[in-house]
Amino acid sequence: MKIGRQTLSAPARSGMITFAPRGHEGFWRADGSVEVSNVFLGHGRLLACADQVGNGREPELLHRVHFSDPKLFTIMTMINDEISSGDVMSHLYIEQLLDLLCLQLLRAHAATSIPISPGPRRGLSAWQVKRVTTYIRENVAEDIRLQELADLVNLSRFHFCTAFRMATGHTPYGWLTRQRIAHAKTLLKDRTLRIVDIALIVGYETQSAFSASFRKVVGLTPSEFRRRL
Template identity: 50%
Template sequence: MNDRPQSGASARTHDAADAIGGILDAPPRFGAEVLRGGTRLTQRWSHGEFHAALPAMETHVVMTYYGAAQDAGWRQEGRHLRARTRPGTVTIIPEGQDGQWDVEGPIEVSHVYLTNERLQAAADTFAKGRPVELVGRICADDAVAARILEVLGHEAASGDASSSLFAEQALDLLCAQLIRAHSAGAAAPSPQARKGLADWQVKRVTNYMRDFLDQEIRLDDLAALVDLSRFHFVTAFRQATGQTPHEWLTALRIAQSKRLLADRSTPITTIALAVGYQTPSSFASSFRKVTGSTPSAFRAAA
């Protein structure tokens, strides 16, 4: 999965609240106050599944999730980005980026509609005034940003007289986190300066593999999860784990298939599909290569 989609900006941008409200069955629930630079906050609210095109928007949209996880996807210019809407993750749609969105089930969210004016004002403090270009993310792990978004959602709903002042301060912290963790040039150390992947990056790739074990997982998708080129990702992953991404994925698939084989009522063909193999023969070949046994023989011996 690529969690940095390339620009798909059209010549015309749209009001973000109208664009997002137009594709949801329950539109965003905004707080009463408009913050500096025209930035707006939403309360926590729930909406149903949706499958719709979202046009390029005039502001950055940053969101976090609550409650049960759901599969989500963002398709843009031939790329298909997939993830799960878990608490502690954030999605970032930079201004001017469009795409086709799919969310497979009801979710609870809160949003910040962040103007570039406000983000750049924060950059004057936190990034020494350099221009900031946010990187598109879908359900990226960031407990810090997610917690700040949760606080902002609470303030949007409170209506307290001091909420605006508190929200302005919290929004400054969110901008700082976006700049240091989700802006071009700051999203990841250069591959030349890093030997292998960090533990959190291996965990992100592994979690993604597990989430989509029954589907085709492309190397480009995995590389984009940690903002590396395909070439540098393969090298860094081997340095970090001692295995290629394909070997790592195969091990996860075979480990899961062993657990499923314990239920003798489940057909082996069903198990093959559940762990990402399209035919029983390809599953058996991979299983034998890893375990030295066929799935049927493994089940019989268990």
């Protein structure tokens, strides 16, 4: 990889990660066949995450070429899987994964160590929980973005995720999934409705994505659940 006048090289192996900080035009050359996934992370998002963890100093990332970070690689793999899934809830899931990616970059790959020192841990108040959960129930079939939910209670996306989990015991994504599955269980009692139609009603783009999510929560496929009613 060439950044400015500096040339960096390293052997390519499975599970390795390369990135160049903003302001540097990188040129990559790979000898041989390789498969890669790219994440372009806006500086504003990284800076917002740094502000949330209480440092207040603008982060500067190191140059890295084919380095090993199993945690970061796992997060990027999960992002890639969600992008490929076509699940209507993937946007919400990806938003939280990107926040985790920012945290790992700040913790392990900043030029200056950034201590994580958040303020007092507080969950949402009762009225905030009610506002968010009511919104989710009323829009259960929609493509709900994490930022939409955070805006309802005037919190940053990063703070909202932590506060929601403290208040409910679930991530926003997990709570939304359970609401959709609960609605689906009621709809499955109506045998005039096809399972593919129920999938669309509760917010899934495909029957396969709905079935996988339903089985993960209930332990049965929608067809098996219906037969046991």
